[in-house]
Amino acid sequence: MEVIRIENLCKRFGRLEVLKGINLSVEQGEIVSIIGPSGSGKSTLLRCMNHLEIADSGSIVVDGTHIARAHETTGRAVYLPNKEILSVCSRLGMVFQNFNLFPHKSVLENIIEAPMTVKGMKREEACVIARDLLRKVGLSQKETAYPFELSGGQKQRVAIARALAMEPEIMLFDEPTSALDPELIGEVLQVIKQLASEHMTMVIVTHEMNFAREISDRVLFMDQGVVLAEGSPEDIFVNPKHSRIQTFLNIVAKTGESGGLADSSGSGFTDGATAGEAGQLGMPDGKAGGRTLLKYGRSGEKTDARGKGGAE
Ligand SMILES: Nc1ncnc2c1ncn2[C@@H]1O[C@H](COP(=O)(O)OP(=O)(O)OP(=O)(O)O)[C@@H](O)[C@H]1O
Numbered sequence: 001m002e003v004i005r006i007e008n009l010c011k012r013f014g015r016l017e018v019l020k021g022i023n024l025s026v027e028q029g030e031i032v033s034i035i036g037p038s039g040s041g042k043s044t045l046l047r048c049m050n051h052l053e054i055a056d057s058g059s060i061v062v063d064g065t066h067i068a069r070a071h072e073t074t075g076r077a078v079y080l081p082n083k084e085i086l087s088v089c090s091r092l093g094m095v096f097q098n099f100n101l102f103p104h105k106s107v108l109e110n111i112i113e114a115p116m117t118v119k120g121m122k123r124e125e126a127c128v129i130a131r132d133l134l135r136k137v138g139l140s141q142k143e144t145a146y147p148f149e150l151s152g153g154q155k156q157r158v159a160i161a162r163a164l165a166m167e168p169e170i171m172l173f174d175e176p177t178s179a180l181d182p183e184l185i186g187e188v189l190q191v192i193k194q195l196a197s198e199h200m201t202m203v204i205v206t207h208e209m210n211f212a213r214e215i216s217d218r219v220l221f222m223d224q225g226v227v228l229a230e231g232s233p234e235d236i237f238v239n240p241k242h243s244r245i246q247t248f249l250n251i252v253a254k255t256g257e258s259g260g261l262a263d264s265s266g267s268g269f270t271d272g273a274t275a276g277e278a279g280q281l282g283m284p285d286g287k288a289g290g291r292t293l294l295k296y297g298r299s300g301e302k303t304d305a306r307g308k309g310g311a312e
């Protein structure tokens with residue numbers, strides 16, 4: 001069963017065309033990763049899916065409901081009334097790069113907030129669910145802690161628990177590990193892998209190539225607002241048909257190997273890739289954007305990593 005269908009989605013910010021006719025379909029239980037260079041529109045696409053951004057034209061169908069329908073003649077995206085959209089989008093859980101926890105609330109309060117206020121759940125019931133989820137993400141002992149008392153990896157695991165507390169049918173992850181110190185990435189990926197083993201439908205924007213390769217049923221490569229290629233992990237990572245994908249993968253691999261990496265503003269680049277290669281990826285300043293890049297050994301074990309994406 002198809003749980004998300006996106007057709008011919010276009011979005012511009014002023015004169016900048018960020019999404020140029022995206023098509024995407026996600027089946028129930030499927031894990032779809034979206035990779036591609038910085039600025040290619042990955043976050044904007046995710047944000048359009050759960051109505052954090054308004055698309056200009058095209059259709060977005062979630063769980064069989066058109067939250068936006070392309071107008072018959074103009075193609076403009078015509079949206080459902082907000083209340084109905086909220087109800088449909090509550091089936092989507094989102095996890096952000098920078099956690100977005102409420103800083104003045106404890107871990108437990110962060111998790112029970114939405115079930116109580118959005119779903120009208122009683123506090124006791126919400127607490128039972130929250131404690132279950134904290135066990136699941138390995139943070140039972142942290143329920144009274146505040147976000148400032150947690151490591152990045154712990155914050156992100158709380159953020160995942162918070163999204164799961166709304167019992168979403170689909171989880172959207174936007175670079176969930178790119179703000180983390182390298183040694184904390186594994187614990188977050190492990191939680192996502194556990195969700196995968198439970199057949200949660202997931203759309204994951206990531207720069208962790210080995211993780212994407214291992215976990216995904218399907219991989220989309222986005223470049224300059226279009227889906228340049230789509231296929232099995234093998235199609236994309238082993239036999240990429242497009243030279244642009246190979247260039248991108250080379251940059252990621254080189255950057256990981258050299259350990260050269262972005263500064264905390266997220267704009268620096270790397271002694272690992274040449275400005276020419278970055279230029280080929282459509283980055284006018286020859287920068288590929290800052291993020292944590294990891295290199296894994298054959299076993300999937302992390303072998304070398306450096307750098308940080310500049311989070312809270
Ligand atoms: N709210 C906004 N207003 C104006 N421009 C925006 C806005 N959000 C994104 N953009 C621009 O849209 C383009 C795509 O951004 P987006 O964040 O979707 O890229 P991305 O593929 O997620 O990149 P990254 O890998 O760096 O996260 C970029 O050029 C960005 O500067």
Ligand SMILES: [Mg+2]
Binds near residue numbers: 042043044174175
């Ligand atoms: Mg992004």
